[in-house]
Amino acid sequence: MAEMIEIRLAQFEDIPALERLLERSVRGLSGGYYTQRQIDSALVHAFSIDRQLVADGTYYLAELAEARQIVGCGGWSQRRTLHGGDHAHMSDESILDPAVDAARIRAFFIDPDFARRGIGRRIIETCEAAAQAAGFTRLVLGSTLPGEPMYAALGYVAVERIAHPMADGEILPLVVMEKRIAG
Numbered sequence: 001m002a003e004m005i006e007i008r009l010a011q012f013e014d015i016p017a018l019e020r021l022l023e024r025s026v027r028g029l030s031g032g033y034y035t036q037r038q039i040d041s042a043l044v045h046a047f048s049i050d051r052q053l054v055a056d057g058t059y060y061l062a063e064l065a066e067a068r069q070i071v072g073c074g075g076w077s078q079r080r081t082l083h084g085g086d087h088a089h090m091s092d093e094s095i096l097d098p099a100v101d102a103a104r105i106r107a108f109f110i111d112p113d114f115a116r117r118g119i120g121r122r123i124i125e126t127c128e129a130a131a132q133a134a135g136f137t138r139l140v141l142g143s144t145l146p147g148e149p150m151y152a153a154l155g156y157v158a159v160e161r162i163a164h165p166m167a168d169g170e171i172l173p174l175v176v177m178e179k180r181i182a183g
Helices: 012-029 036-045 051-056 119-133 148-153
Strands: 005-009 059-064 069-077 103-110 138-144 157-165 171-180
Touching: 005 119, 012 036, 012 051, 012 069, 012 103, 036 171, 051 059, 051 069, 059 119, 069 119, 103 119, 119 148, 138 148, 148 157, 148 171
Parallel strands: 103 138
Antiparallel strands: 005 059, 059 069, 069 103, 138 171, 157 171
16 A cells, blocks of 8 residues: 655754755756766755745645655745755845746755655645745746656746856756746
8 A cells, every 4th residue: 555645834843854855866866867976066056955945834845644754845936046945045035026927946856766656746736836826827947857857747848958057167957947827
């Protein structure tokens, strides 16, 4: 019998477990898309848990109900930052206007042992519903290369390919993707 997965809002006390999940996800799912140097660099310079999403109440996690094991996480934001966690904040954190701006889908990480089981889909559907309830009709995200197929399967369209420079000189290819949702 399959174990029940629950989706809930992340809390600050979840952050240490989320950080471990992030590293496990990046290392386990990025091979074949990024070099080892890009992966190592991204874990230092590009990926981290964004505490602002937790504070805003827009970051979710998926956990095995009985074991309380976190197997996925992701969120949305009404702030301008498109990607990057706590250590990578370089962007404008101002609040977006749902009438003209797209909400941001942010920081999705899935445990490699639970990939391709619909967990990412459930988290993103939760994020999309919350963004829609906040008045947004469009969503945008900065996808990693391994995340692109999932987002495409969920109706996101690639609009730009970018080369994100990291502090050590490595470049991380990302894909900006968009989706319209009912208003």
